[in-house]
Amino acid sequence: MLFVSINMNYKISRRAAALSPSLTLAIDSKAKQMKAEGQDVVGFGAGEPDFDTPQHIKDAAAKALAAGFTKYTPAAGIPELRQAIADKHKRDNNLTYKPSQIIVSCGGKHSCYNVIIATCEEGDEVIIPAPYWLSYPEMVKLAGATPVIVQTTDRTEFKLTPEALRQAITPKTRLLVLNSPSNPTGTVYTPEEIKALGDICVEKGVLIMSDEIYEHLLYDGATHRSVASFSPAHLEHTIIVHGFAKAWSMTGWRLGWCAAPEPIAKAIDAIQSHSTSNPTSFAQKGAVAALTGPQDHLKTWLAEFDKRRLFAWKKLNSIPGISCVNAKGAFYLFPNISRTGLKSTEFCARLLESEKVAAVPGIAFGADDYIRLSYATSLANIEKGLERLERFCRTLVR
Numbered sequence: 001m002l003f004v005s006i007n008m009n010y011k012i013s014r015r016a017a018a019l020s021p022s023l024t025l026a027i028d029s030k031a032k033q034m035k036a037e038g039q040d041v042v043g044f045g046a047g048e049p050d051f052d053t054p055q056h057i058k059d060a061a062a063k064a065l066a067a068g069f070t071k072y073t074p075a076a077g078i079p080e081l082r083q084a085i086a087d088k089h090k091r092d093n094n095l096t097y098k099p100s101q102i103i104v105s106c107g108g109k110h111s112c113y114n115v116i117i118a119t120c121e122e123g124d125e126v127i128i129p130a131p132y133w134l135s136y137p138e139m140v141k142l143a144g145a146t147p148v149i150v151q152t153t154d155r156t157e158f159k160l161t162p163e164a165l166r167q168a169i170t171p172k173t174r175l176l177v178l179n180s181p182s183n184p185t186g187t188v189y190t191p192e193e194i195k196a197l198g199d200i201c202v203e204k205g206v207l208i209m210s211d212e213i214y215e216h217l218l219y220d221g222a223t224h225r226s227v228a229s230f231s232p233a234h235l236e237h238t239i240i241v242h243g244f245a246k247a248w249s250m251t252g253w254r255l256g257w258c259a260a261p262e263p264i265a266k267a268i269d270a271i272q273s274h275s276t277s278n279p280t281s282f283a284q285k286g287a288v289a290a291l292t293g294p295q296d297h298l299k300t301w302l303a304e305f306d307k308r309r310l311f312a313w314k315k316l317n318s319i320p321g322i323s324c325v326n327a328k329g330a331f332y333l334f335p336n337i338s339r340t341g342l343k344s345t346e347f348c349a350r351l352l353e354s355e356k357v358a359a360v361p362g363i364a365f366g367a368d369d370y371i372r373l374s375y376a377t378s379l380a381n382i383e384k385g386l387e388r389l390e391r392f393c394r395t396l397v398r
């Protein structure tokens, strides 16, 4: 036997090499390490509700597991769940989908990825308003397409205007990504604003990926209206992405879905059948219970989120150097830190170092003058964390 030592050249594919690793992870791992060392860290980084999954959902999954519902299901999900999702869209959005237009995937993130991979390729442009959920541009790059970032600011409540959308559209534009209510800003577009953007996409033949995962997390009387719901043409141009993570607090279950025009749903079904296959069988039974069972948990959660949101928003605007537009959805605030003179990465690193408060730098979402604070943590934590933030800002601004 002859062993030859080879200097392996682990060539990373162009697509994978083009990805930026998540910027949020550096701060997150530092915060976790500090906590593990016994330091009193206040975390505003959470991207998930701090409530447990409602009991009846867990019971339904446990029952399915005990009954041996542990084998492959159809790649696109069990018929019962696809029907329950179609019913949900009828009930909540007045949208008519056949179950064959619904594809259940391993999380809303997976659904976004499938949609982009199924519709975009080299030479295509995808319009993404910033601040954006950090995975969208990376997914577009993985598909070989080009993200076209359109910057918005707190002066327009982080809303993409019809004029800015028109300017960004070229003959190469394939897809517009909308996310209302928004992560990271909490912005909720009004029905009129959503319609105006949808009208332009219909006129120009641009598809819309509408990420509606925060649909039910609304405050101050804000309403959610799906862009798909304005006309049959809007429906034909829209792919809705949704999931169980946020409104049912099922982040670890890895279950989401998309509702798409038939040919796109078919393509995604094929992609999924050769990549992940079905999402976890017994988890899907829990998801059926989530959609068909009682929804009273949401009222309690929303009341709690709302209390925290109002407290945090008022407090933030009293801190020197900080200004914050009020969020009307999701569970994030996105304060402007530009008057402190620091950019977001340095701001968050120093805040963590000196005051043991973890926040996510806005640059991760394409907006370096801001930080993201999640209020999916107790009011007591929020009070403590914002006191520390104030003390920190007073060292920067007077």
Ligand SMILES: *Cc1c(COP(=O)(O)O)cnc(C)c1O
Residues within 6 Å of the ligand: 047, 106, 107, 108, 109, 110, 133, 179, 182, 183, 211, 213, 243, 244, 245, 246, 251, 254, 255, 256
């Ligand atoms: C949380 C989230 C998702 C989906 O999360 P999953 O855990 O994959 O279901 C999708 N879009 C946005 C904007 C989110 O914040």
